[in-house]
Amino acid sequence: MRSFSFITLIFVIQAVCAIFFVSDILLTVLGLRSSPISWQTRELLEIVAALGLLLGLILGAGAILHSMKEARQVRGQLRVASGxxxxxxxxxxxxxxxxxxxxxxxxxxxxxxxxxEIAGLRNTSEGTVKAQTNAIYRKAQVTSRPQLLSLFIEDLMADALPGVDVEPLQQRQSGTR
Structure with a gap:
């Protein structure tokens, strides 16, 4: 949430400064300025607007670098999780x-x-794959693919879910009840 607020602030700063420059040019071109302002005030406003755009550029670059760093960290964590x-x-x-x-x-x-698909990849018949699948289910003590997959998901999530007792599942898998 903090990152979103920061990027919103950058956007607002740049938008205000850009609006200043565009409106100043339009007012001058269209001759809609009712009373001219002193050149010192005008220069000061332009300097402030330019500094605002520069600040937005610097903060934007910082936000991009921060996002890139976070993305690298997430990719590293994903590689670790995959391993x-x-x-x-x-x-x-x-x-x-x-x-x-x-x-x-x-x-x-x-x-x-x-x-x-498995039979095609392994150059075997579907019957052979079905027999091997049944052997896998029997050895893993499950009856379906979702149950097989859930064994791995539960193990991966066991550390992330404090208070959840995964012992019965682990006993079932190892054959000790």
Whole structure:
């Protein structure tokens, strides 16, 4: 919210200064100025307006640099989260003792591909993929793709949800109740 207010302030400063310059030119060109102002006052107003535009430029550049820094940090966090997710996948696949073929099918399934797409990518029949999918579900103790995916989501969110007991889920996954 603070960032939005800051950018709004930059916009307002630049808009006021731009309006000053445009209105000054229009009033002069159209001859609508009723009483001329002293050249000292006019120069002072122009200097203030120019400084306002310069300030807006500097603050805008600062806001852009800040946004770029935040974007780099978010991309770094996303890379870490992606790596953590892959580690979690590998841990679960090891825990469930999935074969290399089952690992591939599980990975494609988690990515949201259907049986036909997985069969096409693996150069196997849909029946083979269905059998491997059933073996994965049996080893993971789930009955569907959404349940399989929820195992990973729950593990990733466990640290982020204080007070939520994930122990029963972890016991179910490891086979100890």
């Amino acid at each position: 953590a997710f892959m580690e979690l996948l590998e841990e679960k696949f090891d825990l469930w003792a999935l074969t290399p073929a089952e690992r591939d099918v599980a990975m494609f399934s988690i990515k949201g591909m259907n049986t036909g």
